[in-house]
Amino acid sequence: MKIDPLVSVLIPVYNGAKYLELTIKKLLDQDYQNIEIIISDNNSEDATKEICLKFCKIDKRIKYFK
Numbered sequence: 001m002k003i004d005p006l007v008s009v010l011i012p013v014y015n016g017a018k019y020l021e022l023t024i025k026k027l028l029d030q031d032y033q034n035i036e037i038i039i040s041d042n043n044s045e046d047a048t049k050e051i052c053l054k055f056c057k058i059d060k061r062i063k064y065f066k
Contacts, residue, residue, distance in 0.1 A: 014041070041066040
C-alpha cells in the first residue's frame with residue numbers, strides 16, 4: 001500500500017479573520033488528503049483565534065499557534 005507524502009501548509013496570519021475561514025475551507029476541500037495545516041497567528045486582535053480554534057476542533061490536521 002502506497003502512502004502519499006505529508007504536505008504541510010503554513011498560513012501566517014495577522015488580523016486575517018475576513019479571509020481566514022474561506023482559506024481554511026478551500027484547503028480542506030482539496031483532493032489530496034494527507035495534509036497538515038499550520039496556522040501561525042501573530043497576535044491578531046480580531047476573530048482569528050476563534051476561527052482557528054473552531055477548525056481545530058473539526059479537523060485534527062489543523063494546528064494553531066499564537
